[in-house]
Amino acid sequence: MTTNNASPGLGNGGETHQRAAGSGDVLTTNHGAPVSDNQNSLRSGGRGPTLIEDFVLREKIFHFDHERIPERIVHARGSGAHGIFEATADISDLSRAAVFTKGEKTEVFVRFSTVAGGAGSVDTPRDVRGFAVKFYTREGNWDLVGNNIPVFFIQDAIKFPDLVHAVKMEADRGYPQAGSAHDTFWDWASLMPETTHMLMWAMSDRTLPRSLRMMEGFGVHTFKLVNAEGEARFVKFHWKPRLGVQSTIWDEALKLQAADNDYHRRDLFEAIEAGAFPQWDLGIQVFDREFADAQPYDVLDATKLIPEEDVPVRLIGTLTLNRNVDNFFAETEQVAFLPSNVVPGIDFSNDPLLQGRLFSYLDTQKSRLGTTNFHQIPINAPRCPFGNFQRDGMMQTKVPKGRANYEPNSLAEHGEEGGPRESPARGFATTNLSSGPDETGGKLRIRAEAFSDHYSQARLFYRSQTKSEQAHIASSFVFELSKVGHLEQVPPRMLANLRNVDEDLAQRVADGLGIELPAKARAAKEPVDMAPSDALSIHKNMKQVLEGRVIGVLIADGTEADELKSLVAAIIKAKAKAVLVAPKIGGVTLSDGSRQKADGQLAGSPSQIFDAVALVLSAGGCSALVNQSAVVQWVVDAFAHLKAVGATAAALPLAEKAGLREEDDIVGLGSDFIEAAAKRFYDREPALRTLA
Numbered sequence: 001m002t003t004n005n006a007s008p009g010l011g012n013g014g015e016t017h018q019r020a021a022g023s024g025d026v027l028t029t030n031h032g033a034p035v036s037d038n039q040n041s042l043r044s045g046g047r048g049p050t051l052i053e054d055f056v057l058r059e060k061i062f063h064f065d066h067e068r069i070p071e072r073i074v075h076a077r078g079s080g081a082h083g084i085f086e087a088t089a090d091i092s093d094l095s096r097a098a099v100f101t102k103g104e105k106t107e108v109f110v111r112f113s114t115v116a117g118g119a120g121s122v123d124t125p126r127d128v129r130g131f132a133v134k135f136y137t138r139e140g141n142w143d144l145v146g147n148n149i150p151v152f153f154i155q156d157a158i159k160f161p162d163l164v165h166a167v168k169m170e171a172d173r174g175y176p177q178a179g180s181a182h183d184t185f186w187d188w189a190s191l192m193p194e195t196t197h198m199l200m201w202a203m204s205d206r207t208l209p210r211s212l213r214m215m216e217g218f219g220v221h222t223f224k225l226v227n228a229e230g231e232a233r234f235v236k237f238h239w240k241p242r243l244g245v246q247s248t249i250w251d252e253a254l255k256l257q258a259a260d261n262d263y264h265r266r267d268l269f270e271a272i273e274a275g276a277f278p279q280w281d282l283g284i285q286v287f288d289r290e291f292a293d294a295q296p297y298d299v300l301d302a303t304k305l306i307p308e309e310d311v312p313v314r315l316i317g318t319l320t321l322n323r324n325v326d327n328f329f330a331e332t333e334q335v336a337f338l339p340s341n342v343v344p345g346i347d348f349s350n351d352p353l354l355q356g357r358l359f360s361y362l363d364t365q366k367s368r369l370g371t372t373n374f375h376q377i378p379i380n381a382p383r384c385p386f387g388n389f390q391r392d393g394m395m396q397t398k399v400p401k402g403r404a405n406y407e408p409n410s411l412a413e414h415g416e417e418g419g420p421r422e423s424p425a426r427g428f429a430t431t432n433l434s435s436g437p438d439e440t441g442g443k444l445r446i447r448a449e450a451f452s453d454h455y456s457q458a459r460l461f462y463r464s465q466t467k468s469e470q471a472h473i474a475s476s477f478v479f480e481l482s483k484v485g486h487l488e489q490v491p492p493r494m495l496a497n498l499r500n501v502d503e504d505l506a507q508r509v510a511d512g513l514g515i516e517l518p519a520k521a522r523a524a525k526e527p528v529d530m531a532p533s534d535a536l537s538i539h540k541n542m543k544q545v546l547e548g549r550v551i552g553v554l555i556a557d558g559t560e561a562d563e564l565k566s567l568v569a570a571i572i573k574a575k576a577k578a579v580l581v582a583p584k585i586g587g588v589t590l591s592d593g594s595r596q597k598a599d600g601q602l603a604g605s606p607s608q609i610f611d612a613v614a615l616v617l618s619a620g621g622c623s624a625l626v627n628q629s630a631v632v633q634w635v636v637d638a639f640a641h642l643k644a645v646g647a648t649a650a651a652l653p654l655a656e657k658a659g660l661r662e663e664d665d666i667v668g669l670g671s672d673f674i675e676a677a678a679k680r681f682y683d684r685e686p687a688l689r690t691l692a
């Protein structure tokens, strides 16, 4: 058959021939010539000029000079892993997609990302996180390219370049990196009331994930599911993390940036390496046109969500990340996600943001990966046979045989290969599920009236949060707006919008900034009160389990050996990880005279990288440390970041020096500690810091 089918090596993530490139006993040039000396270039005499004929040197430098490719315009910093998706429910009544056949296992590649920062930026800025999944299904690749927030800043793709220009580093000065707390972002956002709902999420703890393993994911747009009879229904996709959603707090996130640039990337890699495979359940919210018509918002508007209380999320499959990448560039950097990659049984809606994305992602890969043949790169190639009459182009790696490079052809009638043919029965077909009025009509640059309510769901989100979460939102607005230079124009404009969300919130932010509350902005449509949705709160849904968390255990010379042993055993039993921190990496001498190596040295292991801390010190160990400010700070930070602090009786002087009270703030190291370490003590916060 005359196709450009995937070569055999691609069947398994391209492992065979790609790995071979770096193996072998003899160092060669890229063209296979053995290299005799990789230390010295060819020169005339020991101190003479280097010769241009040195093809070994020239090829090596030439290749090195071109190692970098353009980074992604957005979502440049990301971390990826391989895994498996297993369909766990029969939804053949809803979708004909093979990936959803109950029991079907499909290989996947997932890339998580921050949005605003460059590829070399840090992992923990306040930012939305990308959650992109490529399913290598037997009917072609399906890419669900989502975020960890279910709504977006804008309603129409035509505004995306403005959003991205405004949030990225400012055009003249080249800073700030990876953050929205600056003039141009808030100037633009305050002029765009449709951003308000997303801003509520962005200012909440959702943008400070504790771990990539502890984030929800959302397809954001309304899509369609189509069954074998061609019947279509609307759908929203959700990823629910098995470890629950957990976030850090702002002070902790700031300190994490200094403590570990790669905090999330390292956490994901180490968890997978240790066999603690992160898992998510895939959920769907399915609804029909009748439901859509009855809502006070438009289901085609990506600034809106559908409350889970209105349409429950039905779990239909499980994603398990079980293999780290072999090579960051080949896989995580070169993976190309395309929202236009759907398979029969999954279809697009008319969401104008989604429609714009269908063009953008294909287009951008050409400039990022350099060729229209980027689909042949192993990480992007389908794992099922694929073939058509598209030919040639830069970096064509396939060798299609025969004369058939056009269709229709009758070559088969003459005994030649005719090539593949279209398949109306198996192929993707766009389905006709009407999503309501205004779907057809004159050619106009307008937005439907149904998109004009910019505040009701922002209010819904704010009012669904706990008091502590509301305080975090108000404080984030204060922090971000306080970084704006144009204080007279921009914050008042933002506050005028916030008054439409919640008067109390607007007042708190104004008070926090120390400025007058301006008049309310005129709303394109008056907001309505929607019933609060508990599903939108992190705190109300926190899973208080130790699984997947990391406990910092401070030890010093004289630490009671048995006490340490039983604590570490209890932590491991609870499926968490214990990291032993000592003044010196070489370790300590325990009470029984044995040497215990440390996992981390104190200065390099600040307490923000842990979910809870335990001070396992003897009286001698404690008095050796109690006057060192770095040690005291270790405890101060853990407590201020609302984490459990456990201590041996002998370690109490250190905890007290850090300002903790024995009765209320410190737990013993038995089962109490294991229970407390799974929690965050949000009720502690008002006494510790001023929140807006």
Ligand code: HDE
Binding pocket: 072, 073, 074, 075, 078, 111, 112, 113, 129, 130, 131, 132, 145, 146, 147, 152, 156, 157, 158, 160, 218, 219, 220, 221, 302, 335, 336, 337, 353, 354, 356, 357, 360, 361, 362, 364, 365
């Ligand atoms: Fe993206 N987005 N986006 N985006 N996006 C890109 O594609 C774009 C949007 C998302 O790990 C780019 O390959 C437009 C929403 C993720 O490789 C680019 C619009 C959502 C990733 C692009 C949006 C996303 C991207 C940059 C408005 C959540 C990282 C490089 C219409 C549903 C994928 C690339 C990865 C990446 C365009 C809005 C998620 C430029 C035009 C909404 C997770 O093509």
